[in-house]
Amino acid sequence: MTKPTAEQLAEAKRLIVAIEAKRHQVTNLKALITAAGFSVAANEDERCAAVNFDLEPNKLAGAMELFRRTDPTTRQAIPQSYYFLLSAMLESLVPGGRPKKVDFDHLHPGARPYLLGPYLNLTVGKTFPRLCFERSNPQRGRLTYVVTGGPVDVQLWRQHLPAVNEWFDGDWSIEKHTATTISLIRRKPLPDIIPFNPKWLRDGDLFLGIDVETRKPFYVPINEMTHTLVCGTTGMGKSNGLHVLLRSFLHNIDQFDHVHLVCGKGGVAFRRYTGIHPKVSTYSEPEDLWHLAADLVRTMKARNAKMVERGEDNTYSGYIALVIDEFGAFNLCDNPDRKSDEFKSHQAFMTAMMHLGKRGRSAGIRLILTTQEPTERDISTGIKSVLPSALAYRLPLTQHATSVFGELSELPDDVRRMQLGLALYADSISAELAVIKFPILCSEQTTDDP
Ligand SMILES: Nc1ncnc2c1ncn2[C@@H]1O[C@H](COP(=O)(O)OP(=O)(O)O)[C@@H](O)[C@H]1O
Ligand SMILES: [Mg+2]
Structure with a gap:
């Protein structure tokens, strides 16, 4: 075997160093990937925790505000989780189980508009009316419900208004309705005394x-x-x-x-x-x-x-x-x-x-x-x-x-x-x-x- 030349030795050394460096880089990248993976999972957990309405219906309070300012993935998760709760309240998602119950009397006032359908037991074609995220603004006293199971029964909603007023603690009336939506509006209280005009x-x-x-x-x-x-x-x-x-x-x-x-x-x-x-x-x-x-x-x-x-x-x-x-x-x-x-x-x-x-x-x-x-x-x-x-x-x-x-x-x-x-x-x-x-x-x- 011939002896390697000084140049060949130098070249081999250089290659070994380069390979070591690459290996190090790979390890670093792996560590970074693992860290990023943990962070994604943590975000996911956080998101789940923020929108797990079926476990904590009180979290619905403020769902609309969160919906407006959050990242696109969470924005998608909010209504999904809300609809999930609504269907779980109508019938159990596990065979033989019971529909989910919510303690309406102790429900956070901010969460109440979302569960008005179940509260009034207002089902239309086996679904509850859902609060529309795009067209409602609970803080400004505007709630639009989408009725997916059939036509809106305005008369029935009107009859429920006293119960709505009591539960929401305000003076609500029907602002408008279409075949599948109904909008409620919170009115300012009428003055105690109205002078005759x-x-x-x-x-x-x-x-x-x-x-x-x-x-x-x-x-x-x-x-x-x-x-x-x-x-x-x-x-x-x-x-x-x-x-x-x-x-x-x-x-x-x-x-x-x-x-x-x-x-x-x-x-x-x-x-x-x-x-x-x-x-x-x-x-x-x-x-x-x-x-x-x-x-x-x-x-x-x-x-x-x-x-x-x-x-x-x-x-x-x-x-x-x-x-x-x-x-x-x-x-x-x-x-x-x-x-x-x-x-x-x-x-x-x-x-x-x-x-x-x-x-x-x-x-x-x-x-x-x-x-x-x-x-x-x-x-x-x-x-x-x-x-x-x-x-x-x-x-x-x-x-x-x-x-x-x-x-x-x-x-x-x-x-x-x-x-x-x-x-x-x-x-x-x-x-x-x-x-x-x-x-x-x-x-x-x-x-x-x-
Ligand atoms: N629409 C009203 N808004 C505010 N106060 C009223 C109104 N109607 C009556 N009142 C007050 O109540 C009092 C009693 O009203 P009244 O019409 O005599 O009642 P009733 O005939 O039922 O006994 C009146 O003197 C007035 O001060
Ligand atoms: Mg009188």
Whole structure:
């Protein structure tokens, strides 16, 4: 074997050093790769921990904010994890298991909008509505839900609003809806006192107040007006409501033949209307009311006869309104002696009221009666049954509330807890239901504006 030359030795040394260096580099790179791998896993763990909503539903609070500012991978994971929780709450993802339960009462307020569907048990085609991440802003009071299982049932959502308000602690209403989405909006609370604004009065319509859901003036067209029972505990705003209604009567007085105002409290309520207009009369004595009711029955019969004769509907020239505040004062006869004249007159009055209730509408006669309690003491069942519309202020007793509305759970507000000046309007003919906040009318504001 020949001896390597000095150059060859030097070359070999150089190669060995280079190989060592490469080996070192490889080790370093391996270490770096391992370190990077750990870091990815740690990030992944962190991400999982931030969005493991099924283990910790409270983490949904702030999910929307996280969704907006996080990296693309986490952004994808957030709704996925949320949908996973929603489906786990509907049915178990393990065969034979139970759906996941969430303690709604103790759920973080910020997490509640996400689980509204399960809270209300509002399933559509076996899915819960989901809060839309792109179109919602819980902090600004805007929540859009996407309903994937079928069409949005707006009526059902409306019925749930009282429960929504209670759980979210706010005043929410439906802002808009499409076939598959529904948007809720948090309204600023209406002021306790809304002063009456004459600009709300409109030709051909009766203005009641502000619709709490739409925040717009609420109207009933005069030609759709039906006999109405106004009821509610004393001091909740019935008489004020009548004054507001009377402003529309006065504004539209050309459509009326006459407006009869009867007050069961000795005339206090309507004193301010005495002499206000030739078509407006006020009464407070029971005997006057007995005569008035009999007169109205005669008018009704004459109008009905004329219609039959001419074969036409509505031959009358104008409406006749009979408004009785505190009907309870006239409901029972003071004298229980059936043979007394007083008793007989009262009996005739009650019969006349029934006639007017049953057949007055086609003759243009409208009854508006207020009572405190919708009970036999304040208004006989017979008379109550001929008044298809109700304007109910607070009725604290469930029994009273159900006697007017039947099923309470389907109403847009709980009539047992309604605040002063708020009333639930239900028109059984048009099936309209609305919660109305009445403006307040001071005693000097009775006449129409010049
Ligand atoms: N819409 C309203 N907004 C604010 N306060 C009202 C409203 N309606 C009535 N009030 C207040 O409540 C009091 C009682 O109202 P009233 O109409 O006489 O009730 P009711 O006839 O049901 O006994 C009024 O004197 C008024 O101060
Ligand atoms: Mg009153």
